[in-house]
Amino acid sequence: xxxxxxxxxxxxxxxxxxxxxxxxTLLPKRIALPVFASDPLSSVAYAxxxxxxxxxxxxxxxxxxxxxxxxxxxxxMFTVVASxxxxxxxxxxxxxxxxxxxxxxxPRAGLTVASALLVDYVLTVAVSISSGVExxxxxxxxxxxxxxxxxxxxxxxxxxxxxxxxxxxGKLFAIPTYVFVAAVFIMIGWGAWKGIVLGxxxxxxxxxxxxxxxxxxxxxxAMVFLLLRAFSSGCAALTGVEAISNGVPAFRKPKSKNAASxxxxxxxxxxxxxxxxxxxxxATDVRMAExxxxxxxxxxxxxxPSYVQDPVISQVGEAxxxxxxxxxxxxxxxxxxxxxxxxxxxYNGFPLLGSILAQDRYLPRQLHTRGDRLAFSNxxxxxxxxxxxxxxxxxxxxxxxxxxxIVGVFVSFTLSQIGMxxxxxxxxxxxxxxxxxxxxxxxxxxxxxGAFFTGMVLVIVLATKFTHGAWVALLGMVxxxxxxxxxxxxxxxxxxxxxAAEGPSDDSVRPSRVHSIVLVSKVHKPTLRALAFAxxxxxxxxxxVSISVDPAETKALREEWDRRGxxxxxxxxxSPYREITRPVIEYVKGLRSENPRDAVSVYIPEYVVGRxxxxxxxxxxxxxxxxxxxxxxxxxxxxxPYQLESSELAKxxxxxxxxxxxxxxxxxGPVDTPRPPKAPTGKG
Numbered sequence: 204x205x206x207x208x209x210x211x212x213x214x215x216x217x218x219x220x221x222x223x224x225x226x227x228t229l230l231p232k233r234i235a236l237p238v239f240a241s242d243p244l245s246s247v248a249y250a251x252x253x254x255x256x257x258x259x260x261x262x263x264x265x266x267x268x269x270x271x272x273x274x275x276x277x278x279x280m281f282t283v284v285a286s287x288x289x290x291x292x293x294x295x296x297x298x299x300x301x302x303x304x305x306x307x308x309x310p311r312a313g314l315t316v317a318s319a320l321l322v323d324y325v326l327t328v329a330v331s332i333s334s335g336v337e338x339x340x341x342x343x344x345x346x347x348x349x350x351x352x353x354x355x356x357x358x359x360x361x362x363x364x365x366x367x368x369x370x371x372x373g374k375l376f377a378i379p380t381y382v383f384v385a386a387v388f389i390m391i392g393w394g395a396w397k398g399i400v401l402g403x404x405x406x407x408x409x410x411x412x413x414x415x416x417x418x419x420x421x422x423x424x425a426m427v428f429l430l431l432r433a434f435s436s437g438c439a440a441l442t443g444v445e446a447i448s449n450g451v452p453a454f455r456k457p458k459s460k461n462a463a464s465x466x467x468x469x470x471x472x473x474x475x476x477x478x479x480x481x482x483x484x485x486a487t488d489v490r491m492a493e494x495x496x497x498x499x500x501x502x503x504x505x506x507x508p509s510y511v512q513d514p515v516i517s518q519v520g521e522a523x524x525x526x527x528x529x530x531x532x533x534x535x536x537x538x539x540x541x542x543x544x545x546x547x548x549x550y551n552g553f554p555l556l557g558s559i560l561a562q563d564r565y566l567p568r569q570l571h572t573r574g575d576r577l578a579f580s581n582x583x584x585x586x587x588x589x590x591x592x593x594x595x596x597x598x599x600x601x602x603x604x605x606x607x608x609i610v611g612v613f614v615s616f617t618l619s620q621i622g623m624x625x626x627x628x629x630x631x632x633x634x635x636x637x638x639x640x641x642x643x644x645x646x647x648x649x650x651x652x653g654a655f656f657t658g659m660v661l662v663i664v665l666a667t668k669f670t671h672g673a674w675v676a677l678l679g680m681v682x683x684x685x686x687x688x689x690x691x692x693x694x695x696x697x698x699x700x701x702x703a704a705e706g707p708s709d710d711s712v713r714p715s716r717v718h719s720i721v722l723v724s725k726v727h728k729p730t731l732r733a734l735a736f737a738x739x740x741x742x743x744x745x746x747x748v749s750i751s752v753d754p755a756e757t758k759a760l761r762e763e764w765d766r767r768g769x770x771x772x773x774x775x776x777x778s779p780y781r782e783i784t785r786p787v788i789e790y791v792k793g794l795r796s797e798n799p800r801d802a803v804s805v806y807i808p809e810y811v812v813g814r815x816x817x818x819x820x821x822x823x824x825x826x827x828x829x830x831x832x833x834x835x836x837x838x839x840x841x842x843x844p845y846q847l848e849s850s851e852l853a854k855x856x857x858x859x860x861x862x863x864x865x866x867x868x869x870x871x872g873p874v875d876t877p878r879p880p881k882a883p884t885g886k887g
Contacts, residue, residue: 230453232461232468237380238453240469242327242443242548244384245541247476249334250276251484252515253436253605255491259498261429262416266485268430273481276437277474279656283444284470286620286653289646290448291462293626299448300619301556305563307622307629316615317560318683320445322676323611324549324556327442328590330608331549332357333601335542337514347511354599355591357543362587365550366580379544383537384472387516390534391479394523398486407518408526410488413500417493432667438609438660440477443545444469445615446552453551484515487522491515514538546590554582564694565687606672611680613661620654623647714802714837716743718794721806722787722828723749723773726763729808729845734771736843737806747773748790752781783824788831795837804839805832813849 230238237244254272258265294302300320305313332354340347397403447466454461492498495512497505513521516538524531554570558579561571569581597603627647634640665673719742721733737745747769751757757775764773776786787805794803807825810817825842832840 245545257433319611319614324553327549379540409490554579557582616657623650
C-alpha cells in the first residue's frame with residue numbers, strides 16, 4: 204500500500220527533506236511579508252465594503268461618517284502593531300498570544316487565547332476563499348454558479364501548496380501579493396492625481412444609484428450603535444496581524460528584529476491602502492447595500508435580483524482606470540489571487556500553534572510532528588478539513604461568514620496585551636539598569652494602551668455582532684476549549700498511570716512462569732517457523748492451539764501432527780459457532796485466572812506479502828485476534844513473519860528503483876562531486 208501511495212505523494216508534495224535542512228526553509232523578510240501578512244493586506248479588498256454596507260442601512264447620508272470610521276481603524280491598527288512589536292521581542296519562540304497569556308495569566312487564559320486563535324484561523328481560510336470566489340465570479344460565471352465547489356477546490360489547492368513546505372509556498376504567494384499591493388498603490392496615486400491635480404470627475408458604476416434606507420431617520424443611540432457596528436466590521440482589516448508574532452521561528456536570524464520590521468511594514472501598507480480605498484470610494488460615489496436587489500434604486504426602481512453587486516475595490520478601480528483597461532484587469536486579477544492566497548496566513552499560524560499546543564499536551568501529539576517537507580502536515584490537513592466544513596455549511600457566502608469573524612482575534616489581542624503588562628511589571632520588580640527600565644516603562648505603556656483599546660473594541664464587536672453570527676464563533680471557542688481541556692486531562696491521566704514507581708512494583712516483578720501458545724491452522728512452513736522460535740524462548744510450558752471449525756480439517760491436522768512427530772502438545776478448541784477469536788480469548792483468560800502471576804505469550808504466524816491487494820486476502824484473522832488480545836492483561840503477543848515470494852519480488856523492485864539512474868546521469872557523473880586539488884607546482 205505504501206508503494207501504491209508513494210509515487211502520487213512525491214508528485215504532489217515533492218521529495219522528503221532531511222531534518223537538518225530545516226534551516227533552509229526559514230524565510231527572509233521579502234518572503235515573510237506575503238506569507239504572514241497576506242491576510243491583513245488583502246482585507247482591504249473587503250473591509251471598506253463592509254463599512255459601507257453597514258452604513259447603507261441609514262441611507263447614503265451615513266456615508267459621511269466613513270472617514271472617521273477609517274481613522275478609528277487606523278489608530279487601532281497602529282496600536283496593535285506597536286503592541287505586537289513588543290511581543291515579538293519579548294517572546295520570540297513562536298507561541299505568540301498563547302505563550303504570552305499562558306505565561307503571565309495562567310493556563311486557563313492561555314487556553315482561551317488558543318481557542319480564539321484556532322477559530323479565527325479557520326474563519327480566515329473560509330472568509331478569504333469565499334471572498335476570492337465572489338470576486339472571481341464577477342468575471343467567470345461558472346465560479347459564481349458553483350461557489351461551494353469552487354471554494355473547496357481552492358482550499359484543496361492551497362493545502363497542497365502548503366504541504367510542499369513554507370518556503371516553497373511563500374515563493375508562490377510573493378508575486379501575487381506584491382502585484383496586488385503595487386496595483387492598489389497605483390490606483391490610489393492615479394486617482395489622487397486625476398481628482399486633485401487634474402480636477403477630473405471620476406464616477407463609480409453605482410454613482411447614479413440611490414439607496415433606500417432600511418431604517419429611516421436614525422439618530423441618538425441608534426445611530427451610535429450603527430456607527431459602532433460599522434467600525435467593528437471595518438476592524439476586519441486587522442485580522443492576521445497576530446500571525447507574525449506566532450510565526451517568529453520561521454524568520455531568518457535575527458528573528459525578532461526581522462519579525463518586528465515585517466510587522467511595521469505590514470501595518471503601514473495596510474492602513475494606507477485601507478484609507479486610500481475609503482477615500483476613493485467617497486470621491487467616486489460608490490453605492491453599496493446589504494440587500495442590493497431591493498435597496499439599490501436605479502431611477503427610482505429597484506435593480507432586481509439579477510443585479511450583481513461588485514466589491515468596492517472593483518468599483519473604484521473601474522472609476523479610476525476605466526472598465527476593461529489593462530490596469531483594471533490587472534487589479535481585478537491580483538485582488539482575486541491575493542484573496543485566495545490570504546488564507547495562507549492561517550496555513551502558517553494554525554499548524555504552528557497546533558504544534559505548540561500538542562507539545563503542551565492540549566492537542567494530539569501527531570500535530571507536533573513535521574511532515575516530509577518539514578511543514579506541520581497534520582495541522583495543515585486539519586485546518587483544511589475544518590475550513591471546508593465551514594464553507595459547505597455557509598454556502599461560501601462571505602457576508603454570512605464575516606459576521607463570525609474578528610471575535611476570536613480581539614479576544615487574543617486583549618488577553619495578550621494584558622499578559623504583556625504583567626510581563627513588564629514582573630521584570631520591572633527585578634531590573635535595576637536605568638536604561639532598561641526606561642525601555643520597559645515605554646513598552647508597558649504601549650501594551651497598556653493596547654489592552655484598553657482592544658478590550659473596548661472586543662466589547663463593541665460582541666455587542667454589535669453577537670446576534671448577527673458572532674455567537675457561532677464563541678460556540679466554536681467553547682468547543683475548542685472543552686476539547687483541549689479533555690485531551691490534556693487524558694494525557695495527564697495516562698502519564699500518571701504509566702509512571703514508573705520508585706520502588707518495586709507488580710510491573711517490575713518477574714512473572715512466576717511463562718506459558719507459551721502457538722496458534723496453528725495447518726502444518727506448513729509458517730507454523731514450523733513459529734514453533735521453532737517459541738522453543739528457542741525456553742518458556743516454562745509450550746503448547747500449540749488450533750480452533751476446530753471443520754471436523755474433517757481438524758482430523759487431518761491431528762493426523763499430520765502425529766505423523767510428523769512434532770514434540771509439542773496440540774490442543775484443539777471446539778468452536779460450534781465457527782468463531783476463531785472468542786475461543787482463543789476465553790482459553791487465554793482461563794489460563795490467567797488459574798495462575799494470575801503467570802504470563803501468557805501468544806505466537807501468531809503471519810504472511811509477509813508484497814502486493815497491496817494481498818493484504819486483503821491474508822492475516823485478517825490474526826489482526827482481529829491481536830486486537831482482542833491487546834486488551835487482556837498479562838498477555839504478550841508476538842508475530843512470527845514468514846516472507847512469501849511476492850515480498851521478495853517487492854524488495855527487488857524497490858532495489859531496482861533505488862539503483863535506477865536518470866538518462867545521461869552516468870555519462871554526466873555526479874553533480875556534487877568535488878574536484879581534486881591541483882598538485883603543487885613548486886613555484887612561488
